[in-house]
Amino acid sequence: MKSFIEFWVSAIIKILFVLSGAAIVGLFGGVTAALITMLFGLLILFFIQLFYLYKLQCWLEAPVRTRLPDGVGLWVGVFSRLYKLRRGIEKNRFELSEWLTRFRQAMHSLPDGVVIMGSGLVLEWCNPVAEQHLGFNLKKDNNMRVTNVVRSPDFFDYIIGQKYDVPLHLSFRDRKLIVRIIPFENNRQILVTHDATESDRIEKMRRDFIANASHELRTPLTVMNGFLEIAEHQPDLDQATRMEHVQLMAEQGMRMQNLVEDMLTLSRLESLDVTLPTDHVHMRDLLDKIYAEAMALSATRHTISLEVSAPDIIGNAEELRSAFSNLVSNAVRYTQVGGSIKIVWQMAKEGPQFLVQDTGIGIAPEHIGRLTERFYRVDKNKSRETQGTGLGLAIVKHILLRHRANLVIESVLGRGSTFMVKFPSSAVYQDSVVS
Numbered sequence: 001m002k003s004f005i006e007f008w009v010s011a012i013i014k015i016l017f018v019l020s021g022a023a024i025v026g027l028f029g030g031v032t033a034a035l036i037t038m039l040f041g042l043l044i045l046f047f048i049q050l051f052y053l054y055k056l057q058c059w060l061e062a063p064v065r066t067r068l069p070d071g072v073g074l075w076v077g078v079f080s081r082l083y084k085l086r087r088g089i090e091k092n093r094f095e096l097s098e099w100l101t102r103f104r105q106a107m108h109s110l111p112d113g114v115v116i117m118g119s120g121l122v123l124e125w126c127n128p129v130a131e132q133h134l135g136f137n138l139k140k141d142n143n144m145r146v147t148n149v150v151r152s153p154d155f156f157d158y159i160i161g162q163k164y165d166v167p168l169h170l171s172f173r174d175r176k177l178i179v180r181i182i183p184f185e186n187n188r189q190i191l192v193t194h195d196a197t198e199s200d201r202i203e204k205m206r207r208d209f210i211a212n213a214s215h216e217l218r219t220p221l222t223v224m225n226g227f228l229e230i231a232e233h234q235p236d237l238d239q240a241t242r243m244e245h246v247q248l249m250a251e252q253g254m255r256m257q258n259l260v261e262d263m264l265t266l267s268r269l270e271s272l273d274v275t276l277p278t279d280h281v282h283m284r285d286l287l288d289k290i291y292a293e294a295m296a297l298s299a300t301r302h303t304i305s306l307e308v309s310a311p312d313i314i315g316n317a318e319e320l321r322s323a324f325s326n327l328v329s330n331a332v333r334y335t336q337v338g339g340s341i342k343i344v345w346q347m348a349k350e351g352p353q354f355l356v357q358d359t360g361i362g363i364a365p366e367h368i369g370r371l372t373e374r375f376y377r378v379d380k381n382k383s384r385e386t387q388g389t390g391l392g393l394a395i396v397k398h399i400l401l402r403h404r405a406n407l408v409i410e411s412v413l414g415r416g417s418t419f420m421v422k423f424p425s426s427a428v429y430q431d432s433v434v435s
């Protein structure tokens with residue numbers, strides 16, 4: 001309303017100004033002179049408006065690059081309003097571009113792939129993770145049908161089938177992907193891909209572990225049940241046979257107990273975080289205990305030696321004792337009577353090393369890389385005969401991982417093996433003395 005009044009007041013003032021000029025001229029020069037003056041005045045007013053209209057048109061052709069013209073009279077208001085409008089648009093554009101940048105950054109840092117498909121399932125936009133998952137190239141494949149780019153019959157069937165309430169589990173380019181499609185807007189869809197390769201692997205490991213553990217427990221249980229049935233159905237068995245059966249059942253019981261204990265140790269180790277244990281580990285004491293255990297287990301069937309020349313380290317004494325004792329008991333169990341076993345704690349250039357060297361049965365090269373897998377055994381019978389569970393080296397691997405140490409296995413079939421644990425030099429307990 002205000003601008004409406006302003007406009008008309010200003011226009012009327014200008015016209016009145018011309019009319020009063022014409023009236024003054026008419027007083028002295030007569031009606032004709034007054035009419036000519038009025039016409040002339042109105043023409044000037046008209047051309048001034050035309051001039052500013054022209055300036056406005058020139059500015060409108062390139063409003064961003066050219067400066068807004070200065071005006072007079074009514075045009076000052078027009079141009080100042082246009083200026084405000086332009087500032088507002090520029091501000092909105094800036095905010096929009098900022099928002100777009102933030103949106104792109106968020107999409108780029110998403111761990112999942114996001115694809116926007118237009119009508120006809122054409123690729124309109126995707127983030128870099130989707131490019132990796134589905135093998136797109138946004139620049140090259142833009143506006144292509146996604147089913148032509150992702151060459152997988154399962155993916156094709158899923159998209160065409162349009163049953164999007166259930167996700168698709170897709171094996172594609174060595175990955176296990178979970179694909180979801182969410183329709184939005186008319187004919188537009190968002191496709192989300194989630195890489196489930198690692199969780200699938202863990203799930204498979206869990207299934208394998210349960211299957212292996214059940215299998216390992218079933219065998220001794222079957223044996224025990226067998227003897228119990230005999231005891232039930234043959235009450236007149238002689239004392240010697242009965243004692244033999246009891247002894248065999250006790251062995252199976254021990255086997256199950258070892259297995260359950262190893263499984264519990266493994267699960268406890270897995271649930272611990274990977275922060276480095278930082279206790280002072282007195283290596284001399286620890287190795288003396290391990291040596292005594294080895295002597296007891298060997299029962300003079302082997303020659304066992306211990307050599308300690310490296311300092312103490314930082315770590316968890318209980319865990320290290322369990323790892324070293326596993327390696328030493330393996331050496332005893334897999335070395336024939338009369339063989340020798342060397343236990344060494346020494347300092348190398350890279351750091352302290354624990355070494356168990358035996359002259360035992362040795363391991364063929366194809367098995368070496370898999371020995372630390374749970375339940376992996378070169379010879380199942382041999383392992384069972386000596387109360388093995390197949391979990392010892394898996395436990396060792398976990399403990400060493402927590403101590404940033406590496407296990408190196410060298411072996412020659414029929415000649416013997418060396419299991420070497422290499423600690424980083426940072427593991428050395430400062431101020432420790434070799435005793």
Ligand code: ADP
Pocket residue numbers: 326330331334358360361362363371376377378379383384387388389390391392393394417
């Ligand atoms: P197990 O309880 O069966 O000994 P481990 O995990 O300790 O399980 O060892 C896995 C396998 O590695 C063993 O079954 C055995 O075949 C092999 N192994 C481990 N240590 C030795 C060794 N010192 N000499 C020969 N074979 C070994």
